[in-house]
Amino acid sequence: MLITSVETFLVPPRWLFCKISTDEGVVxxxxxxxxxxxxxxxxxxxELADVLIGADPARIEDLWQVMSKGGFxxxxxxLSSAISGIDQALWDIKGKALGVPVHDLLGGAVRDRVRMYGWIGGDAPAEVGEGAAERMAAGYTAVKMNAGGRMxxxxxxSEINGVVDRVAAVREAIGPDRDVAIDFHGRVSxxxxxxxxxxxAPLHPLFVEEPVVPELSAEFGRxxxxxxxxxxxxxxxxxxxxFAPVLAAGIAVAQPDLSHAGGISECRRIAAQAETHGVALAPHCPLGPIALAACLQVDLASPNALIQETSLGIHYNVGADTLDYLVDPTIFQLTDGFVDRLSKPGLGIEVDEQAxxxxxxxxxxWRSPVWRHADGGFAEW
Structure with missing residues (x-):
């Protein structure tokens, strides 16, 4: 089997899909x-297609090494994101060719289902409380929210109290048996x-995410x-x-993004690396259905997987949503806050190519918003 073509598709709301075709019809x-x-x-x-066309798609690791290191x-x-999506597609091909889900190729499932969390928005305690209640009604047992806006x-x-009040409203809405995670989004010092x-701390968040920008990773220890x-x-x-320095600094949860951090190949290694530090895995995924399926395949094969983000209904998804590009959108159906193990070959989903x-x-x-403080200076979004 040889790769014959590599196509990309810019699809709303803000995603990029990649299709790799082969001479045996497996895509x-x-x-x-x-x-x-x-x-x-x-x-x-x-540009990376120059490496791929005519290559054997089964040689995933060799292609990963060449794409990652062959350009000096x-x-x-x-570059890492381009490789990530290609890597996902190569694993999808290999799983389909062998008739097994990707997690079987990673050593097999270590769990039967994966816990999920959804996003909530809102600028006032009443709004976030209602949003959290809606997520619970939709089948989630965990939600994530931003701590605040410009910081x-x-x-x-008053701003600090506002953050606490919003989280307290969510805690009241979901009760003590469900979880709220808080995303600082690198907005704070x-x-x-x-x-x-x-x-x-008294509200017992599941975790606080990205308290500082990655340039300040040296601060994680403190x-x-x-x-x-x-x-x-x-x-x-x-x-x-x-990831090596932040793992050593004492983080509790590693959040590699399978569309940014080298795809399934590298994120499976990051998961194992995190495990050696006693750190849980919770892949970042405010993206589309293909990225989510790739994350779930790694979650299913990783002993330290904690919970999985999904972008379904997130405020970014204007004009299209996570399930819109799937032939069978029930594949990600929630049961008591969990998605059942994906059992179909490859990534476990069927993409609606026509859509x-x-x-x-x-x-x-799509572009990230540009925020400014009251004095006109740039603010982290």
């Missing part, structure tokens, strides 16, 4: 994207992260040592080498 799908830079990643996939300049979000280096007591974690709240990070780390091609005709040009 694989992946999701290579940097949100807000989808066109750039599509160009990187097109390595790493970074664009200055040091914040007022190390000093403010320590203050917020102290104030939020942040982790200063709080009992489990700290999570990893969505903007792109390799096992990027993908129609959506790609519309395309998108």
């Amino acid at each position: 694989g799908w992946g999701e290579p994207v940097v949100e807000g830079k989808a066109h750039t990643v599509a160009a990187a996939v097109d 300049y390595r790493g970074g979000p664009v 200055r280096t040091l914040e007022s007591s 190390p000093a403010l992260a320590r203050v917020l974690c102290r104030e939020l 942040i982790c040592a200063d709080t009992s709240v489990p700290i999570a990070t990893g969505e903007r780390l792109y390799s096992r080498w990027d 993908v091609r129609a959506a790609a005709d519309r395309g998108h040009r």
Whole structure:
């Protein structure tokens, strides 16, 4: 079997899909994207196609090594994301060719189902409380929310109290037996992260995610040592080498993104690396159905997998949502907060190619918002 073509599709709301075809008719799908830079990643996939066309798709690790290291300049979000989506598609092909789900190729399932969490929005306690209740009614037993909006280096007591009030409203809505995770989104300073974690600790969040931007990863040791709240990070780390210092610093949850951090191949290694530090795995995935399926395959084969993010209904998904590009959207159906083990070959999903091609005709040009503080200075989004 040889690779004959590599295609990319810019599909709403902000995603990029990749289809790899072979001379035996077996095709694989992946999701290579940097949100807000989808066109750039599509160009990187097109360049990497020079390595892929005519190659044996079963030689996943060799292709991964060549794509990652053969161009001399390595790493970074664009190249790593392009490789990630290609890697997902190669695993999809191999699973389909052998008639088994990808997790069987990773050593087999270590669990029968994977716990999921959904996002909630809202700027006021009443809104987030209602949003959390709606997620519980939809079958989730865990939710995630942003801590707040624009954050200055040091914040007022009213802003800090506002964060606590919103989380408290969610805790009241879901009760003590369900979970709320809090995403700081890299918006706060190390000093403010320590203050917020102290104030939020009595509400027992499942974890606090990305308290600081990745450039400040050296601060994780102090942040982790200063709080009992489990700290999570990893969505903007792109390799096992990027994860090494934050794992050593004491984080509790590793969050590699399978569309950014080298795909299934590298994220399976990151999961094992995290396990050696006693760190849980919770892959980052505010993306589409292909990325979610890839995450679930790694979750199913990783002993330390904790919970899986899904973007279904997230505020970014305007014009299309996670299930819109699937032939069978029930594949991700929740039962008591869990998705059952994906048992079909490859990634375990069937992509609706007709819907993908129609959506790609519309395309998108999604960009991250640019925020500013009251004084006009740039604010982290």
